Amino acid sequence: MVLAIVVIAAAMPIALAEEEVVRLIVHKSRAVSLSAVDVRAMFLKQRRFWPDGRPIVPINLEAGSETRETFSRRLFGQTSRRLASYWNQRYFEAGEFPPATLASEEAVLRFVAENADAIGYVSFAPETTSVAVVLVLD
Numbered sequence: 001m002v003l004a005i006v007v008i009a010a011a012m013p014i015a016l017a018e019e020e021v022v023r024l025i026v027h028k029s030r031a032v033s034l035s036a037v038d039v040r041a042m043f044l045k046q047r048r049f050w051p052d053g054r055p056i057v058p059i060n061l062e063a064g065s066e067t068r069e070t071f072s073r074r075l076f077g078q079t080s081r082r083l084a085s086y087w088n089q090r091y092f093e094a095g096e097f098p099p100a101t102l103a104s105e106e107a108v109l110r111f112v113a114e115n116a117d118a119i120g121y122v123s124f125a126p127e128t129t130s131v132a133v134v135l136v137l138d
Contacts, residue, residue, distance in 0.1 A: 020066065020067060020070055020123040021123060021136060021137070021138045022067060022070050022071045022074060022121050022122075022123060022136070022137040022138075023121060023122055023123070023124075023125065023126070023133045023135075023136050023137075024039055024119060024120075024121050024133065024134050024135040024136075024137070025108075025109065025112050025119070025120055025121065025122060025126060025131040025132065025133055025134070026112060026118070026119050026131065026132055026134050027112055027113065027115060027116040027117070027118060027130070027131060027132075028113075028129060028130055028131060028132050029116050030050065030116065030119075030132065030134075031132035031134065032134060033134060033135075034134045034135050035135070036075060036135065036137070039075060039119070039135055040075055040076065042056050042058050042119055043058045043060070043075070043099055043119075044086070045058070045090075045096060045099070050117065054116070054117045055117055056117060056119060057099075057100070057115060057117045057118040057119070058099035058100075058118075058119050058120070059099060059100055059101075059102055059108050059111055059112065059118055059119065059120035060080075060098070060099045060100070060101045060102070060120075061101065061102065061103075061104075061105065061108060061121070062101055062102075062103055063080040063081065063084070063101075064080065066123075067105060067121065067122065067123045068080050070123070070137075071121050071137065074137040074138075075137060083098075084098075102120075105122040105123060105124065108120040108121065108122055109122055109126055109128070109131065112131050113128060113130035113131050114130075119134075121137075
């Protein structure tokens with residue numbers, strides 16, 4: 001019986017979960033290449049201004065969403081839950097808040113398309129010319 005289960009299990013196709021690609025997007029007027037170091041500094045609010053002096057507005061997805069977790073692992077090397085301790089510390093030390101959070105990737109896309117100072121991320125290739133993909137985390 002055990003041998004039969006092993007044979008059946010070995011014959012079943014293995015479905016490997018592929019992690020999604022995360023695309024960092026900015027308003028089309030900010031279409032410049034950014035490195036992972038640049039983006040990390042923006043989302044940790046260590047880099048606060050675009051080269052023209054305008055404030056950077058980083059936008060996150062909700063903690064726990066698949067795209068947010070992939071983004072956090074690839075860019076920071078940890079989960080969004082672990083990053084929460086960083087933001088707790090920043091709040092108590094300097095009164096800083098984490099990036100704003102939107103509920104869906106479509107909302108992030110719309111927000112970035114309408115706000116020249118925003119940077120966000122999505123898992124799909126945007127089908128609009130209102131935003132530019134500046135970094136791909138794969």
